[in-house]
Amino acid sequence: MSIFGRTVSARAVAALALVMLVVALLPALSNTPTREITLVVRGMTFYLKDDPRTPNPTLEVKAGERVRVVLENQDRGMTHDFAVPAFDAGLDPIDWNETDTLVFDVPETPGTYEYVCRPHRLMMRGTIRVS
Numbered sequence: 001m002s003i004f005g006r007t008v009s010a011r012a013v014a015a016l017a018l019v020m021l022v023v024a025l026l027p028a029l030s031n032t033p034t035r036e037i038t039l040v041v042r043g044m045t046f047y048l049k050d051d052p053r054t055p056n057p058t059l060e061v062k063a064g065e066r067v068r069v070v071l072e073n074q075d076r077g078m079t080h081d082f083a084v085p086a087f088d089a090g091l092d093p094i095d096w097n098e099t100d101t102l103v104f105d106v107p108e109t110p111g112t113y114e115y116v117c118r119p120h121r122l123m124m125r126g127t128i129r130v131s
């Protein structure tokens with residue numbers, strides 16, 4: 001095989017191709033740090049799973065990080081969802097006793113944004129603070 005007029009072995013080309021493939025895949029393989037936030041819905045209200053006393057808590061995240069929100073609906077007979085309209089991210093509504101997961105990347109712009117349950121956004125809303 002000839003590259004730029006030089007003869008190279010097929011093995012060298014294959015090795016180079018392999019290196020290029022690994023480099024191209026590195027971002028996907030590297031473990032992107034992910035912040036996991038588990039929200040439980042009870043009584044038309046969001047709670048953090050590890051802080052069951054603070055209604056519709058402020059969620060603290062870092063600019064640019066990946067966030068995984070696990071939503072657990074413990075509100076018998078009610079359907080709820082979770083969405084961050086400013087990030088164009090949201091879950092479909094889930095029924096009582098269901099759990100769903102939303103993964104999104106936080107924008108690079110610090111600020112405060114609103115999260116909501118879209119069917120009940122007047123009651124079920126809180127702040128995401130991006131620092």
Ligand SMILES: [Cu+2]
Binds near residue numbers: 079081117118119
């Ligand atoms: Cu709701």
